[in-house]
Amino acid sequence: MPESPRPATTHTRRTVLKSTAVAAAGATPAPAPAPAVAAAAAPTTAGDVAEVMEITLSVNGRKHAVTVEPRVTLLDALRERLALTGTKKGCDRGECGACTVLVDGERIKSCLTLAVMRQGSAITTVEGLADGDRLHPVQEAFIRRDAFQCGGCTSGQIMSAVACIREGHTGSDEEIRQWMSGNICRCACYQNIVAAVADAAREVRR
Secondary structure (H helix, E strand, O other): OOOOOOOOOOOOHHHHHHHHHHHHHHHOOOOOOOOOHHHHOOOOOHHHOOOOEEEEEEEOOEEEEEEEOOOOEHHHHHHHHOOOOOOOOOOOOOOOOOOEEEEOOEEEEHHHOEHHHHOOOEEEOHHHOOEOOEOOHHHHHHHHOOOOOOOOOHHHHHHHHHHHHHHOOOOOHHHHHHHOOOOOOOOOOHHHHHHHHHHHHHHHHO
16 A cells, blocks of 8 residues: 655745744744833922032122022022112123122122132122212213113123123223223113223223
């Protein structure tokens, strides 16, 4: 009796590889479920809370205890903690000079320095220039010479002018322009500002 023919095998190299891959995929554990929303909203730890410091600032002859984060600028400390809003926030990048104050007699842009760095320094803002009801000579000269329009830059211009006169940089209109160039006036009152600084310089030298 003739031998029955063998059935054709269905297992080729390709089918074996495919079945192995399928089996391996079935053995791979399923990805972990996404964390619950509640876990994402877990309470913050103490390390996540912004650090605050208590510092003392000497402003216009008075000492003030102020609580600030280390990142707070002197400008924001003056305006928001001490309510000395005469110092203006303009560009907040040190370009316009509206935030100029005096620190130990030198003019600085208060948006570019941190409040915590100015402990122990004597800070003067535009509010501290007048002697009671008597205006500072620079303030009087700015009024007399009509050296402002919108007023946005005026306090910074005045503080810079006070320093410019103290530094002795008022020998000519050109010298005044050069040493006042860090303060921008968007209303373009530069001619009147220079005249006011020159007037105040003459009065201070008397």
